[in-house]
Amino acid sequence: MTRSFEKKMIVGAAAGALLALGSVGTASAEVDTVKMAQQFGLLYVPLHVVMENGLIEKHSKAMGMKAPNIKMFKISGGANINKALLAGTIDFGAHGVGPMLKLWGKSKGRFKGAITMADMPLKLNSNDPNVKTVDDYLTVKDHKIATPAAKVSIQAVTLQMFTANKWNDPNKLDHLVVSMKHPIALAALLSGGQTVKSHFATLPYSYQELKSGKVHNVITSYDIMGGQHSVLTMSVADKFAQDNPKTYAAVTSAYTEAFAWIKANPEAAAKIFIKYTKSKMDPADVIALLKDKSEIEFSEIPKHTMKYGNFLAGIGDIPQPKSWKDYYMPNNHGYNGS
Known part of the structure; x- marks a missing residue:
């Protein structure tokens, strides 16, 4: 063996x-x-x-x-x-x-x-001070949201569920969502100055982002789904x-x-x-x-x-x-x- x-x-x-x-x-x-x-x-x-x-x-x-x-x-x-x-x-x-x-x-x-x-609570984190809630994504400029696979990953689908419930449009924020590996998205948020300013992250990346003090949480999948x-x-x-x-x-x-x-x-x-x-x-x-x-x-x-x-x-x-x-x-x- x-x-x-x-x-x-x-x-x-x-x-x-x-x-x-x-x-x-x-x-x-x-x-x-x-x-x-x-x-x-x-x-x-x-x-x-x-x-x-x-x-x-x-x-x-x-x-x-x-x-x-x-x-x-x-x-x-x-x-x-x-x-x-x-x-x-x-x-x-x-x-x-x-x-x-x-x-x-x-x-x-x-x-x-x-x-x-x-x-696990998937955490939508951002280093953009202008983004405090999901609503703020409607007016962002030069801002992308990293997920492991746009339109397919559980993060992308969870975000679509939120926008469908809030605005009756599952694709409302799809233009902001990009595919990116978690480690690369983490690096983008911590370094700053990148187009990717949000990351729908899993552990340990969500933890590392928030612990840095450079990033804040916008919403979690547990918030969107109503629990675990x-x-x-x-x-x-x-x-x-x-x-x-x-x-x-x-x-x-x-x-x-x-x-x-x-x-x-x-x-x-x-x-x-x-x-x-x-x-x-x-x-x-x-x-x-x-x-x-x-x-x-x-x-x-x-x-x-x-x-x-x-x-x-x-x-x-x-x-x-x-x-x-x-x-x-x-x-x-x-x-x-x-």
Whole structure:
């Protein structure tokens, strides 16, 4: 067994997942390599823990399988994650709820959520003293809002939901939204003098921006959504899960274990995050964020994803889902999700 962590820009219990797929398959018929993709930020600590602690290998061996090779790619933006999934470049892709739904719709249900991963308040921050509320974006000049993927990322979709509710126009601020990697957007806000003066950020970038004293918060996704909601999910092709039921079960079980491990071991999880990202953050700050459920909570239970589903269906981007279970794999259907 070999593992690799490659930087390229380009759930439920195991038995429950196997039963949900309706097949147990045979080890010899399954893939020998699992390709996964993450993006940037603290949301992806579970992927680091899964790699560091060999959890997919552990659960594979527990089911009598040979441990697969694990490859982890780093891809920026939900749109690019979706492209990689559709092209078969990766098997599992971690992306926001918005991109998950758009992939489900575009693929006519061939791709679905394998597991929900995290809740986090996305924070729309700005270094522009003239922007105190979202209304102020109507009159800004030489001002762009950075998101990981314009029109596709969960940040972009959340902003569209706000403008649709406030001005009955989901595209009201789309002309201001640009695609930019989180680290680059952070640098733009902290340096100043750039066209990008706002950043709809995730941790740790939102924390670093606000801690600098140069940046202030305009609004959060928890404000817009009316409370805590799922932000990050991991999608997979239904065909992959059907063809590789034990591997699929090992992967989802590995992440469920990772969530519990992070909650029980925030100090060790912080060290792993710093190791895998080469972050210069103070470890004490990373530990504090991981311990604060109001900032981030790793959870496999879908929360308020149908708000996104109903919105995207309402503007014609996806078919209308009858339930959140429509766009999640069967191993999730026993949760009290939404």
